[in-house]
Amino acid sequence: MKRVTIKDIAKLANVSRGTVDRVINNRGKVSKDVEKRILQIAKDLNYKKNILASRLASTKTHRIVIVCPDESSDIFWELPKKGMDKAIDSIKDYGIIFDSWKFNLFDKEEFKTQFKKAIDSLPDIIILAPLFWKESLKLLEYAKKKQVPIITFNSEVEHDSILSYIGQNSYKSGYLVGKLINMGLNHRDEIVMLNLAHKATNAPHYSGKYYGLIDYFKDNALDEKRIHLYDVKNFRNEFKLKLFYQNLKKKHPYLKVLFFTNSRAYKLLNLLDEDEINKYIIIGFDTIEPNVKLLKENKIDFLINQNPIQQGFKSVILGIDYIIHKKSTQSKQYLPLDIVVKENVEFYIDETIL
Amino acid sequence: MKRVTIKDIAKLANVSRGTVDRVINNRGKVSKDVEKRILQIAKDLNYKKNILASRLASTKTHRIVIVCPDESSDIFWELPKKGMDKAIDSIKDYGIIFDSWKFNLFDKEEFKTQFKKAIDSLPDIIILAPLFWKESLKLLEYAKKKQVPIITFNSEVEHDSILSYIGQNSYKSGYLVGKLINMGLNHRDEIVMLNLAHKATNAPHYSGKYYGLIDYFKDNALDEKRIHLYDVKNFRNEFKLKLFYQNLKKKHPYLKVLFFTNSRAYKLLNLLDEDEINKYIIIGFDTIEPNVKLLKENKIDFLINQNPIQQGFKSVILGIDYIIHKKSTQSKQYLPLDIVVKENVEFYIDETIL
């Protein structure tokens, strides 16, 4: 069962390889009837381009630009980076160049600068973590004008220059947290949802979580008035963070659940005593090292894993797919929301992908 | 930054491409000093073979044989199949031939026949689901004699002709189940562990689960005497299965947890009434369709996902890796044990891998 090649098609169509090539790759300059004939034959023979030969012969060098936070500005971002590096490594023969425009997670201006630079360099595609919502939308419009397609990951933004989104579904993660909370809740207990983040960053990102949680309570006839949402902007100042917690305790005598909306649970928890922590059901996100440590010490009860490594990996693979196959289906891919407990955490730490 | 090619090395070493080729691929017939020189230069330049060109030029056709149960004999086996098909599809240009020797899950003799046939066909590698323990060991010895390397998945067997194992860790899954059970258990409740399987199949497979569960109880100062293990060999006979359950109920007045050791929870559950089921905490394995249905109906509380799709996918990828790169590190890769509940099941059903 020999593979069907361009040559086979050419012979059957009574034309040369070059003509078939032009049809297959839409290079034009082919008469209508010949084109039709060739396409029919290609279809009949179920011709599939040999990607090895294609990439080997191609002189074009494609370029993918990655725009995401510097992993030194926040520990979480080491994870997508791992996945991306893995993917990049796996296709080193395909002649695709990767550039990285990093920005400090807390620096809105730098985000704008870097994203703009990325667009202006006119790459074949940009892989973007659109952390700042408003600014992203503006620049996405700019990208559209410049005809640079974009794959987003981690944060969900809607825009028609976005080819695909890879990441978690915030709403559903909130809903899932509802379930986890409910497994150990009494009727009076209060739930506090802590958003340790700058106001600047992606708003829908965590509000989705909030509404998911609320809806779980509604769907299960629980009183959602017991849920309290707090934005904690000064989380990087330990003193203020601790002060915030002292006030929180006073305000909520029946406080039972601490739900951290992102990977920064450890920032507060590491400031508290053991018996203080043990009173609560504590839920956070992402299996970064300080969180895992707390999980193993029974200080965190659940971590939701949003598969950041896979997010990075798949974003890059998708970018490659787009370039190689010119696949351009607008799509969303929500990665699993894994429930991580002490007893299965080992499987979610040093994922060896592929 | 142009890629380093064989030609570059040849020029620097003052030899021809052919000589470099012979060194790189250990084809012999090269004088010692030239070989040394070339290897040094290759190392200095950090030469990496271009896999595209290599595979394109290669005339060799490699063959991978898959030996696993026919998916029609048990619904579970559709899942690894999906993963395998995906992996096979992704490398269709690499000129690797796949053969499949299926066997009926319940037929020990057929397993032996097919596995033996696979070995005798002398493929480059066999990907095997070693469901029958004793028979596998015997034939693995035979494979060793015939020098056929083997990758196993799904069931863990120890043998030195096995290159890698991809699958779950039974002990740890039992341990994890302990945790899940414990979240909703009272001190008197009885746990019943049901092994719906022929005696013939892989013994350590489920006994690992048993010991894991026991150990969780011990580690957490729970009374492991409340755990009762039953082998249910006649599970395919609905009448006998129901009878078994009736007896079970009589025997265990404080029965609270039904823990199914494999994917066959639905076989019993579909015979029982809704209010019967609601009394229990029910835990099973694998997100096959009938189980998912029960999970969505709140009839199953937890499913442990052993990532069968990924198991299939990774087994094949590993086989390809072995053939292409001659990587031959003996290794085990335990895939995550995902906790699946109604609220996150959607992410574990129709996994779109890569």
Added chain:
DNA sequence: AAAAAAAATTTGCACGTGCACAATTATTTT
């Protein structure tokens, strides 16, 4: 209807490696 222009098609080299056979050099045998 010949010349010019445009459109369609063919041809040949390139990509980097595998592999078989030819050519050269080194070693052994006569």
Added chain:
DNA sequence: AAAATAATTGTGCACGTGCAAATTTTTTTT
């Protein structure tokens, strides 16, 4: 030391596609 043999090294074609220059065919213009 020439001849025979062995060991080593070089050369050319192949894999299937991309691409552009060269050629042929068709259409338009004079």
